[in-house]
Amino acid sequence: MPPFCASSSADPTTWVCPWYHGAGGLPRNAFTGRVYRGINTLALWCAGQESGYADARWATYRQWSEQGAQVRRGEQGTAVLFYRDLSLEAAGETSKDKAAAPRFVARASTVFNAAQVDGTPEPPALPAIPIGPIPAFNRFVAATSAVIRTGASACYLPARDEIRLTERAAFRSAAGYCGTLAHELVHWTRTPHRLDRQLTTRFATRVYAAEELVAELGSAFVLAGLGLAPEPHPNHAAYMAGWLPLVRDDPRALTTAASLASRAAQYLEAFAQPATDAAIAA
Structure with a gap:
């Protein structure tokens, strides 16, 4: 399988994905x-x-x-x-x-x-977590035991079953770092000994685009589940061009990808729960 990579840096654009909303968390x-x-x-x-x-x-x-x-x-x-x-x-x-x-x-x-x-009832009060978002995210990532090494760009290498990530200092914000790593962790879930996400039958020659769409949606779901607002990548408009033709030509592709992304997010949430519980108890 080819490596699955995140987009590269570029000047900001005015268009961003609708799931980068920054409020409310998961509905x-x-x-x-x-x-x-x-x-x-x-x-x-x-x-x-x-x-x-x-x-x-x-x-x-x-x-x-x-x-x-x-x-x-x-x-x-x-x-x-x-x-x-x-x-x-x-x-x-x-x-x-x-x-x-x-x-x-x-x-x-x-x-x-x-x-x-x-007359809406007040929402239940959520317990305050006495740690910042990056420590909470770091605990979640550590709990997955995913192999993460420094590389020239962000990508997941299936042959090595490892994630490559640029130095944290290269990211413009903490949210950007978390979003990129969450994207690669969704790719990490597709292997046979994890979720065994097989896309060839459903998407034929567009497997790469479909997997990128799953990772993009899944990363947003993961961050929202952790209570972190995802941040649009500065080059999203160009990046999305890789999978927009898939959605345009196959109206059901987005529904399928969203379902697979939710499954990946739930798989990763199993690692997040112990980290959250430990933070609350601290």
Whole structure:
């Protein structure tokens, strides 16, 4: 497999990806606490950015109403997708253990942000972590045990199963450093002894572009999960040109990539949890 590299430095551009929003973290259901994954993460981030929402909580009209809150008249909701197992419904079962093969069908639901609602319950207070963002990120990276060596550019080398990263002093900000390393860590998850992410069948000759898109989305998901705001790379417009044709020619590519990116982020979050717990207890 070829090395998977991050973009190189260049002058800033005016266009940045919509998932570089800097507020709210990962969108989650206001009452179940469940984090929205895959394409739903992107849909809610984009909707929040467009409308200026700083709150990460979303819920359906019915869920808000059941809590005594009221969606304001004229507010437009945002569609999210979920999958329903028709085989369970047909059999009238409630257990996941069944003889019949599952038959999943996509369904849409409409959710509203807490900023669109009157009488919104206050969000639960999160425990303060008495460390800065870079130490927290460093603990997370160390917990992965990924091999990281200094190199001329940032990339992941599958043949060596190691990440190459330029000196930290070469980065313009702490957020830029974290974003680049998170990008390479998502590439690191694709190996057979980790997530075994196989893209050839789905993307044929565009595997490299698809993997880069997965890493770009995954790094944003990872940083948001850690409570760090991702920072746009100064050369994003040129960098994205590598995978934009894939999305343009294949409308489902973004959905597939977002799903794979969420899986990679969840894999990495398993390393982040012990680091977070230790920081809170310190």
